[in-house]
Amino acid sequence: MKLDTTTSGETLFVTANPSQGRLKSRGQPCSQAEDDDNAAKYLFELSHDAILFLDRTGKILCINPRGVQLSGYAEAKLRGADIFELLLLPEDHSAFRQMLQDAVKGKARECEVRWRTNDGAIVHFDGASVPRLSCSGEFLSTLCTLRDVTERKRTEEELRKSEEKYRDLIEISPDAIYVVDAQGICVLGNRAGAELAGIPQDDLVGTSVTETYLPEELSLFRERIEKLKAEGTLRFQRKFVRKNREVVPVEVSLSAIRGGYFQAILRDIGERNRGEALLAGEKRLLEMVAKGDPLGDILDAICRLVEKLCSGSLCSILLLDSSGKRLWQGAGPSIPKPYAEAIDGFVIGPSAGSCGTAAYRAQQVIVSDIATDPLWADFRDVALANGLRACWSTPIVSLENRVLGTFAMYYREPRSPAPRQHDVIDQITHLASITIERQRAEEALRASEQVARGQVEALTYSLDVLATAPAPDRFLGQMLSTMGRLLNAQSVILWLLDESNESLVLRAWAEGANFAKADPEHPFIKNPLSWKEDPGLAEVFFSGAPVVCEDVEHDPHISSALREYLRSGGTRKFLRIPTLVGGHVKGFIGVRHGARPPYRPEEIELAQALAHQAMLAIQLNEFAEQSRRAAVLAERNRMARDIHNTLAQGFTGVIVQLEAAEDAIACCRRQEADEHLQQASELARRSLNEARRSVHALRPQALQRGNFWEALKGIIKNTTVGTALHTTFELRGKLRDLPLVWEENLMHIGQEALTNALKYAHPDKFETRLSCNTKGLRLELRDDGDGFKVKDRHDGVGLTGMRERVEQMGGTLIVTSSRTKGTKVVVELPYNHESML
Numbered sequence: 001m002k003l004d005t006t007t008s009g010e011t012l013f014v015t016a017n018p019s020q021g022r023l024k025s026r027g028q029p030c031s032q033a034e035d036d037d038n039a040a041k042y043l044f045e046l047s048h049d050a051i052l053f054l055d056r057t058g059k060i061l062c063i064n065p066r067g068v069q070l071s072g073y074a075e076a077k078l079r080g081a082d083i084f085e086l087l088l089l090p091e092d093h094s095a096f097r098q099m100l101q102d103a104v105k106g107k108a109r110e111c112e113v114r115w116r117t118n119d120g121a122i123v124h125f126d127g128a129s130v131p132r133l134s135c136s137g138e139f140l141s142t143l144c145t146l147r148d149v150t151e152r153k154r155t156e157e158e159l160r161k162s163e164e165k166y167r168d169l170i171e172i173s174p175d176a177i178y179v180v181d182a183q184g185i186c187v188l189g190n191r192a193g194a195e196l197a198g199i200p201q202d203d204l205v206g207t208s209v210t211e212t213y214l215p216e217e218l219s220l221f222r223e224r225i226e227k228l229k230a231e232g233t234l235r236f237q238r239k240f241v242r243k244n245r246e247v248v249p250v251e252v253s254l255s256a257i258r259g260g261y262f263q264a265i266l267r268d269i270g271e272r273n274r275g276e277a278l279l280a281g282e283k284r285l286l287e288m289v290a291k292g293d294p295l296g297d298i299l300d301a302i303c304r305l306v307e308k309l310c311s312g313s314l315c316s317i318l319l320l321d322s323s324g325k326r327l328w329q330g331a332g333p334s335i336p337k338p339y340a341e342a343i344d345g346f347v348i349g350p351s352a353g354s355c356g357t358a359a360y361r362a363q364q365v366i367v368s369d370i371a372t373d374p375l376w377a378d379f380r381d382v383a384l385a386n387g388l389r390a391c392w393s394t395p396i397v398s399l400e401n402r403v404l405g406t407f408a409m410y411y412r413e414p415r416s417p418a419p420r421q422h423d424v425i426d427q428i429t430h431l432a433s434i435t436i437e438r439q440r441a442e443e444a445l446r447a448s449e450q451v452a453r454g455q456v457e458a459l460t461y462s463l464d465v466l467a468t469a470p471a472p473d474r475f476l477g478q479m480l481s482t483m484g485r486l487l488n489a490q491s492v493i494l495w496l497l498d499e500s501n502e503s504l505v506l507r508a509w510a511e512g513a514n515f516a517k518a519d520p521e522h523p524f525i526k527n528p529l530s531w532k533e534d535p536g537l538a539e540v541f542f543s544g545a546p547v548v549c550e551d552v553e554h555d556p557h558i559s560s561a562l563r564e565y566l567r568s569g570g571t572r573k574f575l576r577i578p579t580l581v582g583g584h585v586k587g588f589i590g591v592r593h594g595a596r597p598p599y600r601p602e603e604i605e606l607a608q609a610l611a612h613q614a615m616l617a618i619q620l621n622e623f624a625e626q627s628r629r630a631a632v633l634a635e636r637n638r639m640a641r642d643i644h645n646t647l648a649q650g651f652t653g654v655i656v657q658l659e660a661a662e663d664a665i666a667c668c669r670r671q672e673a674d675e676h677l678q679q680a681s682e683l684a685r686r687s688l689n690e691a692r693r694s695v696h697a698l699r700p701q702a703l704q705r706g707n708f709w710e711a712l713k714g715i716i717k718n719t720t721v722g723t724a725l726h727t728t729f730e731l732r733g734k735l736r737d738l739p740l741v742w743e744e745n746l747m748h749i750g751q752e753a754l755t756n757a758l759k760y761a762h763p764d765k766f767e768t769r770l771s772c773n774t775k776g777l778r779l780e781l782r783d784d785g786d787g788f789k790v791k792d793r794h795d796g797v798g799l800t801g802m803r804e805r806v807e808q809m810g811g812t813l814i815v816t817s818s819r820t821k822g823t824k825v826v827v828e829l830p831y832n833h834e835s836m837l
Helices: 036-046 065-071 090-104 150-172 191-197 219-231 270-291 295-309 337-343 353-361 380-385 419-468 472-487 535-543 560-568 601-666 670-697 701-705 708-720 740-761 799-808
Strands: 050-054 060-063 109-116 122-133 139-148 176-180 186-189 233-241 247-257 261-268 314-320 326-331 365-367 390-397 403-411 491-498 503-510 547-549 573-581 584-593 726-732 765-772 776-783 812-818 822-830
Touching: 050 065, 060 065, 090 109, 090 122, 090 139, 122 150, 176 191, 186 191, 191 261, 219 233, 219 247, 270 295, 270 419, 295 314, 295 326, 295 419, 314 353, 326 337, 326 353, 326 403, 337 380, 353 365, 353 390, 353 403, 390 419, 403 419, 472 491, 472 503, 472 584, 472 601, 503 584, 535 547, 535 573, 535 584, 573 601, 584 601, 601 670, 708 726, 708 740, 708 765, 740 765, 740 776, 740 799, 740 822, 799 812, 799 822
Parallel strands: 726 765
Antiparallel strands: 050 060, 050 139, 109 122, 122 139, 176 186, 176 261, 233 247, 247 261, 314 326, 314 403, 365 390, 390 403, 491 503, 491 584, 547 573, 573 584, 765 776, 776 822, 812 822
């Protein structure tokens, strides 16, 4: 195309007014263009874009009115001027010069340039350039069209500044802010948003919101988007899943913005929720302490509270024993059981894992990676085998700065605590300290009371069993069983020293209600002299003081044979309490336990008190046995004298009379013989009456006034008079004469049932019913008291004695009882020839 701006002809264009700097509003209509050049000239003059012709160096050959207007210069000033010097900003020279060079080479280009106008204003252009070539292809000039985009640029700049201000605002916001499209893809996110997601900020754009939803809540995303489109804004709370799969509670404010995008502002409310949960948890724990709940339950609740507050944590509380050397499991509901068992009772030290070291140093120990930390050299394998990779342990310290135990947080991946986790640890260890000290103070008080109650109970029981005069072995078994029950032991064994040969003699062995245990495999039974090889026993006999073994496996004061025997029976620890008589050690009582916390001083004190009671009861029993034997011997002597003075003399007189009768018969003195026989008969009758009198004198006094039924009624009435117990009696049928042994046994069974009811059951009613027929009798004794489990109590309520009496009579004993329905004792005795003899 050829354009000659100097060609003369009819003016068809609006002229420019340099003084105005803008096009006049008046113009002439365009006539039909005569040729292409005229059309081009017409467009050149009226175009709203600046049009320039430049030579290869950038001199202005021609410029249209719009260009003149935008430049602010006169057209004469512009013609032949260097565009680089007059109009273009220096920053755009390089790009514009490259455009001219491309035009010389015949290439068209697009560009962006800026002019500085005559009045100093900056005008922005979007431009295009094309080369003008001759018919022979020779470069003539560069045609540039420049469109004024200053307003657009200003708008874009304002928008850019607005966006920068928006970015600055959201960047400094403590809340996470995301801009997402309709598909939930993030197009913008701030630093807080990256921290919340747990990814670098550069990686935030392009991620999907759905990745932060729990699988079971994914359907809520689409529902909320649809609701947002309808309402424009939306607020809700949800669980936000971070990159490391940690779940964080957030409060979401969602709003629609231009372009079909959505702005989401997420506030981490975990801290608020944790604060509320911690406050509620502390209140609940203090209530448990106030109610006197067991320490283990409270420590377990503490661990669960922290595990709820700190997602992914596994918490443990270990308690330091009274020696200050070992840590024992206090609570750890989520800790793998094999690991908990492996570290239970381990010795603290400068390199004993996190907890052992924290207790030893009395300061917090943070181990971020168990696999590499040297403190875990002895425990690394068992920890890693159970999936534990990090452990932060803090000592629990009393008000007197004494270490009570440790609180530990484990994680299954290497990590270090955040500030908020430090805050939780500080609050929890303080709460645990208060709880442990309070509970231990209460336990000490209860233990002191237990010692007193145990001594009273043991003494009372000793007197009870002595009053019933049981067999000595059974008496000892009952005493040891009481000790085992009060100390919650596996077994209690009494060994006495035979001073004649210095051997140990098994005197009694109680395991629960079994009083006759005797294991031939016990080393002291296999070899009664082997106790001398046990250093711990030598200490007992030398010092006369209790000896405690807290760890059968590693205690050096145990013989190897005894260690192996105890280990095979599941014994983990034991007490040895010397039995003293007159200050001399006569033997010892061994109290065995399985896994349990360390022995407390008050427990040892109780064991000593019970051992003294047992030894005192043994001596009293021996004295009672001696007295009984003396009384029996005296009674035998008395009976011998009675027999000698009455029966023997009577029998002698009978013999004398019979001999005289024999002589009279031999001499045929019939009358004399009859007199002698009559006299012998009278002497025999008197002796028989005397024998009956002697036997009758041996009967219980209560049976001397009537049969056992009347005697039993009298005993029950006399025993319960003045009490609130209501008694009833019922006799069905006619009671025949019974053997003396039957009457005594039935009366004693009734006494035993009444005693048990008064002592253990605390009933309101006690019914006694006797039914008789031609085949036998049935005695029923019923109360409405507390009752007991028959299978769990074989001796404490005298059942064994009842059974023995009934078996002696050839009858049947039936005992039924329950905790809410009282107790019923039934004795059924059939009449038969053998039993009635």
